[in-house]
Amino acid sequence: MIMTAKHSDKPCDDFLKWALPRMDMRWEGFRKVRGQVCKRLRRRINELGINSFNDYKLYLLEENDEWQVADQMMRITISRFFRDKYSWTVIENQILPEITTRALENKRPVRCWSAGCASGEEPYSLAILWKEKILPAFPGARFEVLATDSDPFMLKRAVQGCYIHGSLKEMLPELKERAFSLEGSFWCLKEEYRRMVSFELQDIRKELPDGPFDIVFCKNLVAMYFSKEMAIRIFREISEVMRTGSYLLLGNHETIAHEEIEEIDIYNRGVNIYVRN
Numbered sequence: 001m002i003m004t005a006k007h008s009d010k011p012c013d014d015f016l017k018w019a020l021p022r023m024d025m026r027w028e029g030f031r032k033v034r035g036q037v038c039k040r041l042r043r044r045i046n047e048l049g050i051n052s053f054n055d056y057k058l059y060l061l062e063e064n065d066e067w068q069v070a071d072q073m074m075r076i077t078i079s080r081f082f083r084d085k086y087s088w089t090v091i092e093n094q095i096l097p098e099i100t101t102r103a104l105e106n107k108r109p110v111r112c113w114s115a116g117c118a119s120g121e122e123p124y125s126l127a128i129l130w131k132e133k134i135l136p137a138f139p140g141a142r143f144e145v146l147a148t149d150s151d152p153f154m155l156k157r158a159v160q161g162c163y164i165h166g167s168l169k170e171m172l173p174e175l176k177e178r179a180f181s182l183e184g185s186f187w188c189l190k191e192e193y194r195r196m197v198s199f200e201l202q203d204i205r206k207e208l209p210d211g212p213f214d215i216v217f218c219k220n221l222v223a224m225y226f227s228k229e230m231a232i233r234i235f236r237e238i239s240e241v242m243r244t245g246s247y248l249l250l251g252n253h254e255t256i257a258h259e260e261i262e263e264i265d266i267y268n269r270g271v272n273i274y275v276r277n
C-alpha cells in the first residue's frame with residue numbers, strides 16, 4: 001500500500017518516539033492525535049529557524065528549557081459535553097443518587113474533581129446533570145465541583161463557557177436549550193451553571209487538590225498519555241484523595257493497571273468506572 005503524506009509522517013513519528021519516553025509520555029496515546037502535535041512541532045521548528053526534526057532533537061539536548069515548550073506542544077485538549085454517553089447514564093442513575101444519599105446522611109456536600117478539564121466541558125456536564133436531574137430528586141443536597149488543568153489558555157476558555165455546536169453534539173436537545181443561550185455562532189453556558197464549578201491551574205504530575213472527593217474524573221489524560229510508571233504513581237496519589245466508596249472515571253478507550261493500584265477495584269468495566277475500596 002502506498003502511504004500518503006497524511007498517513008505517514010516518518011520524521012515527526014521518529015521524533016515523537018524519541019522524545020515522548022524522555023517526557024514520561026506514551027507514543028501509543030499520541031498515535032491518533034499526532035497530526036495535531038506534528039503541526040505544532042513544525043511551527044516551533046520554523047520559529048526557531050531550525051531545519052529538521054533531527055536538528056530539533058539536538059536543540060532539545062542543548063537547551064534544557066526547551067523541554068517545557070515541548071511539553072506544552074504535547075497537550076491534547078479535545079473534549080465534549082457528555083463525552084462517552086453511556087457512562088453518563090451510569091453516573092446519573094447509579095453513582096450520583098448513591099453518593100448524594102450518603103452525603104445527605106452525613107450532612108456534607110458531594111465533592112467532585114475533574115482532572116484535565118480542558119475548556120470545562122466535563123465539569124459543566126456534571127453541573128448541568130446535577131441541577132437538572134439530581135437536585136430535584138434530592139432537595140437540600142449540596143454539590144461542589146473543582147476542575148483543574150495545566151493549560152491556562154484552556155482554563156480561560158472554560159471560565160468564559162462558550163462553545164461551538166460540535167462540542168454539544170452528545171447532549172440531549174432539551175438540556176442544551178435549558179443550559180445554553182446561542183450568542184452569534186457560539187453556545188454559551190448560562191451563569192447559573194457556570195458558577196457551580198471552580199477552576200484551578202494545576203499540573204497533575206506535581207500537585208493534587210485536597211480531598212476527599214466522591215467522584216474523580218480523570219478521563220483521557222493520565223492513562224492515555226503518560227508512561228505506565230508515571231500513570232501508576234499518579235493513580236496511587238489520586239486514590240489518596242478519594243473517599244472510601246468513591247468513584248474514578250476513565251475515558252472509554254483507556255486502561256488502568258488497576259491490579260497494581262490496590263486501593264482501586266473495577267465497578268463497571270464496560271464504561272471504565274472504578275471504585276475506591
Ligand SMILES: C[S@@+](CC[C@H](N)C(=O)[O-])C[C@H]1O[C@@H](n2cnc3c(N)ncnc32)[C@H](O)[C@@H]1O
Binds near residue numbers: 078151220
Ligand atoms: C484530551 S483532554 C481531556 C479532557 C476531558 N477530561 C475529556 O475527557 O473530555 C486532556 C486535558 O488534560 C490537560 N492536561 C495535559 N497535561 C496535564 C497535566 N500534566 N496536568 C493537568 N492537566 C493536564 C490538557 O491541557 C487537556 O485539557
